[in-house]
Amino acid sequence: MKQQRTRNAFSIVALIGLVSLSACADPSQATEDALSATASDSAVAALSSPNQERPEVEVNKKAQALVPEKIAADGKLSVVTAPGAAPLSFYATDNSTPVGNDADLAAALADALGLELDLIPVSWADWPLGIESGKYEAAISNVTVTEERKKKFDFATYREDLLGFYADKDSKIGPISKAEDVAGLKIIVGSGTNQEKILVDWDKANQSKGLKPVDFQYYDDDSASTLALLSGRADASFGPNATGAYKQATTGELKQIGSFPGGWPDTAQVAVTTKKGNGLAGAAEVALDGLIDSGAYSQILDKWGLGEGGITDSRLNPDGLAG
Numbered sequence: 001m002k003q004q005r006t007r008n009a010f011s012i013v014a015l016i017g018l019v020s021l022s023a024c025a026d027p028s029q030a031t032e033d034a035l036s037a038t039a040s041d042s043a044v045a046a047l048s049s050p051n052q053e054r055p056e057v058e059v060n061k062k063a064q065a066l067v068p069e070k071i072a073a074d075g076k077l078s079v080v081t082a083p084g085a086a087p088l089s090f091y092a093t094d095n096s097t098p099v100g101n102d103a104d105l106a107a108a109l110a111d112a113l114g115l116e117l118d119l120i121p122v123s124w125a126d127w128p129l130g131i132e133s134g135k136y137e138a139a140i141s142n143v144t145v146t147e148e149r150k151k152k153f154d155f156a157t158y159r160e161d162l163l164g165f166y167a168d169k170d171s172k173i174g175p176i177s178k179a180e181d182v183a184g185l186k187i188i189v190g191s192g193t194n195q196e197k198i199l200v201d202w203d204k205a206n207q208s209k210g211l212k213p214v215d216f217q218y219y220d221d222d223s224a225s226t227l228a229l230l231s232g233r234a235d236a237s238f239g240p241n242a243t244g245a246y247k248q249a250t251t252g253e254l255k256q257i258g259s260f261p262g263g264w265p266d267t268a269q270v271a272v273t274t275k276k277g278n279g280l281a282g283a284a285e286v287a288l289d290g291l292i293d294s295g296a297y298s299q300i301l302d303k304w305g306l307g308e309g310g311i312t313d314s315r316l317n318p319d320g321l322a323g
Contacts, residue, residue, distance in 0.1 A: 047087075047303070050097035054104050055296040057111035063290060064114040066283035071137055077115040079106040080131070081141045082124040084190075085222040085243040086250075087304035088142050091121075101242070101304040102140045105158060108296055109140070109272065112287035123220075125192065128152070131275055138280060139273040142240055144194045144262055145320040154281035155271035155317050158288055159301070160309040161262025163195050164241035166229070166254045173235050174257030179205055181258070184212030188225045188237040191218050194321060195238050198264050229254065242306050249305075263321040269311065281316060288314035 046053070064072075071077070081089045081102045089102040098121045110117035122130060127143070130136040132152050145155045165176045165187075176182060179202035189196045196216075203214040217234050219225035222243075228234040230253055237244065241259055248254045262268035272288070274280040291297040292313060301307045 045093075048090075048093050048099065050092035050094045050099065052099055052104065052107075054107055055299045057108045057291065057294070057296050059114040060112040060287050060290040063112055063283050063287035066279070066286060067113050067115070068279040068283075071278070071280055072115065075116055076118045077106075077110040077113060078118045078120060078137045079110070080120045080122045080127050080136045080139045081106065082127060083121050084124065085239075085246070087246045087306065088240060088242055090222075101300060101306055102142065104300045104303065105297075106138075106140045108291055108300060109138075109284060109287055112290055113283060124190070127273075131273060134275055134278075137274065137278075138284065142270050143273045144268050145271050145318060146194065147320045147322055149273075150276075150317060150320050152276050154274045154276055154278070155320075156274075156281045156284035156288055157269040157271040157311060157315045157318060158297075159270050159306065160311060161194070161268040161270050162241040162309055163198070163238065163260050163262050163264070164244040164256050165236050165238050165258035166244040166248065167236045167257050168229055168232070169253055169255045171235070171255070171257070176236070176258030180209075180211060182206070182214055182236075184214070185235040186215040186217055186233070188217045188219060188228060188234045188239075190239055193239070194262060194268070195240075198260070199238055226251070226254075242304070242309070245305065266321065268321050269315070269318065285314045285316045 081098050083089045083091050083098045087100050089098055089100040091097065092099045098119055103119060106119055107117050120136060124141070127136070127139045127141060131139050144161050145157065165174070167173050173185065182199065182202055183206045187199060189199050199214060199216070207213055217228065219228065225234070225237060226247060229237055236257060244254065244256060248256060272281065272284045274284065288297070298307070298310060301310050
């Protein structure tokens with residue numbers, strides 16, 4: 001187990017915090033606070049720019065040697081990501097370039113493997129077939145390791161999977177700490193995700209006890225789901241905690257009302273996902289360990305405020321969630 005590094009870089013949450021702290025009652029602080037707000041606004045704008053500042057990563061010779069010849073032949077690494085919500089994966093201000101934690105990690109991984117990154121945005125529903133068919137070489141899009149997925153894919157883990165319930169800041173609902181707390185609620189959740197499976201299991205258990213069913217709500221557009229929360233059409237959302245925390249920090253309109261490990265009641269990790277048996281996951285594991293050792297990994301997590309989910313070493317095909 002590698003030693004966990006202290007993460008000192010500022011996060012996006014800290015950047016937004018500067019904006020909220022700038023509203024000071026003391027007139028003598030006005031100039032200083034205005035400068036802080038301007039600086040933080042610029043920093044936040046930089047995070048949504050198509051031209052991202054990323055840590056320099058040297059080629060990891062050990063990892064490079066493990067890249068399958070078929071993948072290394074064209075000198076490129078094709079990685080798919082599903083831009084859905086910040087800070088994991090979303091479109092930059094040009095509305096075409098994927099940016100976020102997953103894009104930065106993909107760039108660092110490609111650099112470590114000595115390959116040129118070909119980052120391809122796809123819908124969440126499209127990545128499994130694309131990887132399984134060999135159309136794409138890897139997926140980096142908050143994919144949780146499960147035993148079912150391990151039948152078709154290989155994994156090299158890169159972050160702990162944490163989930164969160166979020167509601168309008170003025171909502172009287174919550175806290176949500178157990179299955180019974182979701183009975184009768186209108187909850188937004190992603191289709192085909194692990195959080196949906198957890199919610200479905202809770203709902204079945206609740207209904208078997210005579211409790212009201214959950215009203216499941218699905219949105220392809222993240223802005224629409226946030227609007228549904230703020231307008232009262234939905235009571236809460238259940239998804240990656242990183243996404244909810246980002247919205248809470250940037251909009252000031254949401255609040256967390258519950259958090260759970262991604263594999264509730266077990267812990268879970270998200271991973272670089274590759275085609276079963278093609279050998280790329282082994283190279284990715286070694287490359288990720290190198291990124292952790294060099295500090296580039298922690299720089300990427302800190303940039304997007306995800307230090308809480310950091311790991312100390314990558315794991316190749318670890319025990320996954322059941323089902």
